[in-house]
Amino acid sequence: MRIDDFYLSENERAALLSYSQKDTFPQTLLIEGGNMDERTDFARFIANMIVCQSESGKPCGKCGACIKCEARSHPDIKEYGEEKERYTFKVELSREIRSDAFVIPNDSDKKVYIIKEAQNMNDSSENALLKILEEPPYFDYFILTCSSRSAMLDTVLSRAVVLSLGFSEENYDGEVLGLCEGIINALCAGNELIMLEKLAPLADDKDAFLPVVGCLKRSFLEALKFKNGAAYQKTYENSVKTLSNKYSVNRLYSLITAAGELEANFRQNANYNLLVTYMSARLTDAVK
Ligand SMILES: [Zn+2]
Structure with missing residues (x-):
């Protein structure tokens, strides 16, 4: 996939390319809007951009990291939550992410946590996750997906850069x-x-x-x-x-x-x- 396959505004596209070129990705990103499959695809695409070893044109699709991303077997990219509309994102899962987040990366110098459909977190799951979003180790990146930013706590939103795939198609x-x-x-x-x-x-x-x-x-x-x-x-x-x-x-x-x-x-x-x-x-x- 390429960046043009996603439903981004010019500003968001430019910001993403700049993060990639300068290696300055925000440690917490929130992807909202579009539909669930698009959110997940986009989160995986950004995770691949973050770990790609190429100097430019990330994701290059050719380096060792990109090949592992393609096969979904990169050891430093972890996915949590389910790809379905409604489920309960349990507080235990947030705690598990928190303790894993302190373990240094395997292959890469970075680790990426994809947290899917975060609107399914209740306040205690969100608050448990917030603790790690507030002071993440320097090597951690968190990409949350959700139907709409309005479903998230303000405290989580204030830590995140929001990328919008447009108005949620479910509506x-x-x-x-x-x-x-x-x-x-x-x-x-x-x-x-x-x-x-x-x-x-x-x-x-x-x-x-x-x-x-x-x-x-x-x-x-x-x-x-x-x-x-x-x-x-x-x-x-x-x-x-x-x-x-x-x-x-x-x-x-x-x-x-x-x-x-x-x-x-x-x-x-x-x-x-x-x-x-x-x-x-x-x-x-x-x-x-
Ligand atoms: Zn690459």
């Missing part, structure tokens, strides 16, 4: 998908008036903004995958066909960037009515 419904298809059709038809009409429901429903922009971003990404000959998610089939007929790979990248900026604007509490109006201009601009 999309038919209405959001339908709205996105309408927006994409208007965009591809170059009809700004219809686009404004399609965006109108957002003006009265602030809660719909992130799901809709997230779903748009996802549609652009899936179209990009299709263009590159990769497998794409069938949920987005209508939009993927429309987008990939109309736009080049570069235009699709511009749209992904535009959607990422709109999410950031929303999170920075931009004036909401202006933001909905700006959204039409920003998307149209991305394909000019």
Whole structure:
């Protein structure tokens, strides 16, 4: 896998490449959003970046560490938690991680703990883990995955750099998908008036903004995958066909960037009515 296979904003992508080049990975990373498989894949990808022995272009895919990562047999990468929606992440598991964390690495000079679906931790598991996140040995890195950062304790969040794979896909419904298809059709038809009409429901429903922009971003990404000959998610089939007929790979990248900026604007509490109006201009601009 490559970094472009993940659903990241430009800023997050740049930050990750910089950590990798300068070997300055934050010791705690939290991956949120997307779906469960994507979160796990991304956590494994970053773990591979952290342990890769190459000087540049990590993960190189060729060094001894990368080969072990590929086979999922790297002794310094450990996975905890389960890849399923609901389970209980027991406090004993947090304690086990804590005591293991002090053992020096085997192969590498670093150790990576992937803690899957951390929203399933209760407060005592999180607090037990927090103790090691607060003062980790210099060789330890923790990558937590969770559906949304809002599921985690503030004390854990304050230790972590959050990487977002977009709005959690578990929250999309038919209405959001339908709205996105309408927006994409208007965009591809170059009809700004219809686009404004399609965006109108957002003006009265602030809660719909992130799901809709997230779903748009996802549609652009899936179209990009299709263009590159990769497998794409069938949920987005209508939009993927429309987008990939109309736009080049570069235009699709511009749209992904535009959607990422709109999410950031929303999170920075931009004036909401202006933001909905700006959204039409920003998307149209991305394909000019
Ligand atoms: Zn490597």
